[in-house]
Amino acid sequence: MRNAFINELVALAEQHPQIALVVGDLGYSVVEPFVDRFPERFINAGVAEQNMTGLAAGMASEGYHVFTYSIANFPTFRCAEQIRNDVDYQKLPVTVVAVGGGLAYGALGYSHHAVQDYALMRVMPNMLIAAPGDPSEVRGCLRYLVENPQPSYLRLSKAGERDFHSGRVPELQPGRWNRILSAESESTQVLLTTGATLELAMAKRERGEYSGAEVCTLPLWAMSAKRFQSEQVARHSAVITIEDHLEDGGFGSWMSEAISRDLELRKRLHSVALSDNVCGLVGSQIALNRQGGLW
Amino acid sequence: MNTYTHQDTGERTSSSLARDIRLDILEMVHRARASHVGACFSIVDALAVLYGRVMKLRPTDPNWEGRDRFILSKGHAAAAVYATLARVGVLPREDLQTYGLDGSLYMTHVSHKIRGVEFSSGSLGHGLPFGTGKALAARSRGLAWRVFVMLSDGEMDEGSNWEALMFAAHHKLDNLVAIIDYNKLQSLATVAETLALEPLAEKLRAFGWSVREIDGHDHAALEANLRDAPWEQGRPSVLVMHTVKGKGVSFMENRVEWHYKSPSDEQLAAACAELMNHYA
Numbered sequence: 001m002r003n004a005f006i007n008e009l010v011a012l013a014e015q016h017p018q019i020a021l022v023v024g025d026l027g028y029s030v031v032e033p034f035v036d037r038f039p040e041r042f043i044n045a046g047v048a049e050q051n052m053t054g055l056a057a058g059m060a061s062e063g064y065h066v067f068t069y070s071i072a073n074f075p076t077f078r079c080a081e082q083i084r085n086d087v088d089y090q091k092l093p094v095t096v097v098a099v100g101g102g103l104a105y106g107a108l109g110y111s112h113h114a115v116q117d118y119a120l121m122r123v124m125p126n127m128l129i130a131a132p133g134d135p136s137e138v139r140g141c142l143r144y145l146v147e148n149p150q151p152s153y154l155r156l157s158k159a160g161e162r163d164f165h166s167g168r169v170p171e172l173q174p175g176r177w178n179r180i181l182s183a184e185s186e187s188t189q190v191l192l193t194t195g196a197t198l199e200l201a202m203a204k205r206e207r208g209e210y211s212g213a214e215v216c217t218l219p220l221w222a223m224s225a226k227r228f229q230s231e232q233v234a235r236h237s238a239v240i241t242i243e244d245h246l247e248d249g250g251f252g253s254w255m256s257e258a259i260s261r262d263l264e265l266r267k268r269l270h271s272v273a274l275s276d277n278v279c280g281l282v283g284s285q286i287a288l289n290r291q292g293g294l295w
Numbered sequence: 296m297n298t299y300t301h302q303d304t305g306e307r308t309s310s311s312l313a314r315d316i317r318l319d320i321l322e323m324v325h326r327a328r329a330s331h332v333g334a335c336f337s338i339v340d341a342l343a344v345l346y347g348r349v350m351k352l353r354p355t356d357p358n359w360e361g362r363d364r365f366i367l368s369k370g371h372a373a374a375a376v377y378a379t380l381a382r383v384g385v386l387p388r389e390d391l392q393t394y395g396l397d398g399s400l401y402m403t404h405v406s407h408k409i410r411g412v413e414f415s416s417g418s419l420g421h422g423l424p425f426g427t428g429k430a431l432a433a434r435s436r437g438l439a440w441r442v443f444v445m446l447s448d449g450e451m452d453e454g455s456n457w458e459a460l461m462f463a464a465h466h467k468l469d470n471l472v473a474i475i476d477y478n479k480l481q482s483l484a485t486v487a488e489t490l491a492l493e494p495l496a497e498k499l500r501a502f503g504w505s506v507r508e509i510d511g512h513d514h515a516a517l518e519a520n521l522r523d524a525p526w527e528q529g530r531p532s533v534l535v536m537h538t539v540k541g542k543g544v545s546f547m548e549n550r551v552e553w554h555y556k557s558p559s560d561e562q563l564a565a566a567c568a569e570l571m572n573h574y575a
Binding site: 040041043045046048050051053054055056057058059060061062063064081082085086089090 | 429
């Protein structure tokens, strides 16, 4: 995902001179293609995420579309108020990019586990969350964000994720589910993922859980996109949301709120999210996802 | 350059502008039963000089691309900025009557939804990073306008300001001018008692900024220094402005409670009389 991100950003920056990249002293062996091609539009703000985000908002107020970039919780929680007041409230085109979403940096410990980030970002009224499921969705999300600059949060996993689009870049719209795999054997269930849990959903289906279920992603979601969910949920007998985030404040919780006024639909929703038992544990992403109850 | 002309008397001075701004502020905070009159009064003279004498602006076209940018980081002094914008012709003066009232856009922390306001603040430590981003954008694009950021002294407790100080010096943003309203009082007690800032000027110099200290109520000194910035090529400028909280109304000066109180009817009358008397 990291490579898809930087390569697509470079390609978009060729056509869009307003794109700038500001990093918080992270991005070794990731950001170099952008730095080499557009040194005048790259800034390392140092280990100072509040200033990084505030100055990104200032640049955005003068016509730039700024991407801030760091790891896990550093570009989100560390500067949450700058995102809330400077970016979101003033509707400025800053895309906060976090690499290491979920438990991708499992061995690095709790400081590097991004398992509450959706909860933070989704309560900001103008914020668009972009949580791609594979490298092609990374490109699709970026294209949407550059065409529609706005306060936004791009949550990347790490590297080496499988691609489920055969390299075809999907056209994505906020709130609209993106079908990865059609249903088989007349199943009317759907596995709905956001972020890097797409691979996990595919594995579940392959090994016979939710046999024949449709698989969809929802890479672009926001407070304002809740209104599109009931009609999509209504087409299925069961919707199983899967996310590498705590249940509280997460994606399933968002979906539950989105359909909460329809008792019939609510019965169809099943949320698979990380248990809080995983907080503070250390290990590989796979091991932690298992301990957190995703497998 | 914009030059203030008083609508009734035709005076063309920043001191008459400052008096008018103070009178407007008094009425606004009295009507709204709002706080922060003391913090407004300590920056009124600087605002009058900036908007009346120094900054490039077009009152009828406040978003004019070539304007200088002003960021109020100490957002609780919003009334001072709204009154200034109204007095120089950016805002209709009757709008001020809605300040802080139900349904008004004029919230008591400065709001970007108001014509002529660049940035919403209210939480401290946000304005300097934001202004730094603007200065960086101007420099990257070869644009000649400057960015002025007004900070409070208590606000210098915020770590985000020191992050921005490092960044702006490192990037040699000499189109950035910070102004610190050093009125020596913060929310509960003096700055010295709360979290000592001294030696402030030395700290700022050590961070790579060009530093000057002046009396923040001396219009000639304000104008000369703000007009001249940058004072050193390749360095951002910071004007440490020694001020009096509540300046202009004797019973409000240097009193912590006027961070919170709004004047009673009698206090309003006394304050207005004192201001008119002083300038008469």
